[in-house]
Amino acid sequence: MTTATSITVRVPLTIRHRPGRKTVVTPMTDGAAPVTTRADPALVKALARAFRYQRMLDEGRYANITEMAVAERLERGYLGSLLRLTLLAPGLVEAILEGRQAEGVTLPALLEPFPAEWAVQREALAIPQSRHPGGQQRTGRPG
Numbered sequence: 001m002t003t004a005t006s007i008t009v010r011v012p013l014t015i016r017h018r019p020g021r022k023t024v025v026t027p028m029t030d031g032a033a034p035v036t037t038r039a040d041p042a043l044v045k046a047l048a049r050a051f052r053y054q055r056m057l058d059e060g061r062y063a064n065i066t067e068m069a070v071a072e073r074l075e076r077g078y079l080g081s082l083l084r085l086t087l088l089a090p091g092l093v094e095a096i097l098e099g100r101q102a103e104g105v106t107l108p109a110l111l112e113p114f115p116a117e118w119a120v121q122r123e124a125l126a127i128p129q130s131r132h133p134g135g136q137q138r139t140g141r142p143g
Contacts, residue, residue, distance in 0.1 A: 038099030038100075039096070039097060039098065039099035040096070040099070040101070040106070040107070042106075042107045043096050043101070043105075043106070043107050043110070044096065044097060046082060046085060046107050046110070046111075047085055047088075047093060047096060047097070049082055050082045050083055050084075050085035050086050051085075051086055053068065053072070053079065053082060053083055054083055054086045056068065057083075065079050065080055065083065078111075081111040082111075084111075084113075084114075085110060087116060088110075088114075088121065089118035089119075089121045089122060090118075091118075091122065092105075092118075092121055092122065092125060101125070102125060104125075105125050
């Protein structure tokens with residue numbers, strides 16, 4: 001005969017309410033401040049979806065975006081706008097994921113047409129040019 005035992009784990013944390021989202025704030029441990037991010041959840045989610053949908057197209061799961069839109073129950077125009085996010089400069093994607101994007105870089109703004117050239121994107125979206133490890137600056141061209 002076994003008896004059920006339960007364990008209660010208490011984790012001290014604070015939930016901060018911000019417009020449209022809740023943030024969990026953990027206490028300081030070993031004198032180190034908690035790691036916080038200002039990443040916009042809507043932008044992060046849209047980027048994740050965009051790259052997921054693009055991967056499905058690349059793998060041949062769907063023949064085109066019209067077929068994908070029907071299967072995923074999305075409006076074709078919205079899906080096209082989401083897929084365009086995969087054309088953002090890597091530095092801009094990185095800045096969004098780290099919460100370092102300029103204030104005006106919001107999901108509605110990014111769903112509008114934007115320049116294809118990475119250098120022009122940085123200027124238009126007010127993102128400072130970042131550097132790759134090793135000191136090489138990113139150019140506006142892939143590869």
